[in-house]
Amino acid sequence: MNNPKIFYRELDALLAKIGKNISGKNFLSSIIIELEQSFGNELHIYDGSIYEKRDTEFVKIYSNGSNHWVNSLSADLPAIKEVLRHGSFIYDDPQLGAAYGVTESHEYIIPVAIFVHSPEQNWILAFSLKSGWMREEITLFLNAVRTALNYRLFSEIIGGELQQAVEIQKSLLPKTTPNFPGFQMYGKSIPAEQVGGDFYEYFDFEEGNFGISIGDVSGHGLPSALLVRDVVIGLRMGLAGEYKIVHTLKKLNTVIQKSTYSSNFVSLFIGELEKNGHLFYVNAGHPAPFLVCGDKISDLGATGIVLGFLKDIELQRSHIYLEKGCVLVLYTDGIIERQDNEENLFGLFRLKKLVKEHQNKAPQEIADIIFKTVFEFGHLKNWEDDITLVVIKRN
16 A cells, blocks of 8 residues: 555544444445545455345345446355355455456456345445455455444444443443552543544553553444454453563454454554653554653654554564653544544644643643543534543653
8 A cells, every 4th residue: 555544544434434324225335436436546446336135146236337247146156155254255266256257358357345244134245356456455444344334234223232332341441540659640532432442541560660551443333342342451461461562462463363353453552651750662553642841742653563454563662751740642543633624633733732832730631621622623523533542741
């Protein structure tokens, strides 16, 4: 992909739109149009079609463009069994791809499909891949879309059961602010829906050190909330076992890869704070926290990529020092990507300026000012993304 950051942002926006749209008559066809317009050139994916399960066949009910797909597919075909078994499938085996009607006489076309379903109906969404596609990108993209679609199709039927997920997620967030000598802190998370994909957590390390983490699971709603649960529990178990941070995150990356919701990816920042002000941290693709010390602002940038995207990842540990009076701010992108009526972003510059102006205040006061200012910037509209903020100040 040309720009991974833009790709992730556009993918997250598409997943959010899937999560909010009502799954009416034209729901799936509108999503096909949307994803082709947004990602067709980037991923080389075109000509989407929808097959609906009717008795023992999948019958084509929609096609976006002039493709060569057949009008019906038997559910007993090996090609169909593969996508039903895996959830998504790239038909780079010509014998399997031929089931969709592709022959050697056609231009270079490789079919790719995902299986989506509600409690009442099953569909296969099939697309053409033109030359230039990359397997990891296509797999990540289609599995993310598939997960979001399945959640959307199920949620309108089982929406009342979301309350259980709400209670589970509430139980994962810190209930109290810990007392760490020499420091003040405050954290808060607000989901855009009943449940969300943001989280933060505190840890007690050996030798009296203190740990803080903040993370953001791609997407919204129940699938993201379930993965949040896995991530938070994984962190607690790994760090409680006295594993090092880098080792724990690599193990966690493997868990996410194998998860039912492996189509999601997770940005995560985790740091170990010593009483003398030294902070050792790992930033796995999370928006850079920043440290404000008077007129100086320092970014705690990425030391590795997001979790869940690749099977094997490299993560580095970095360090920064908090002098007395310095303010450390950890946040998720829902804050800086809040938009006004003209679609201007609140942005990182405004956030840093706000903290710099109020750095002499206590962490909760700073956090309250940020939430109020950002909310008003969006003209008091409902939050469109999960937002989470942690403020730490050395006394």
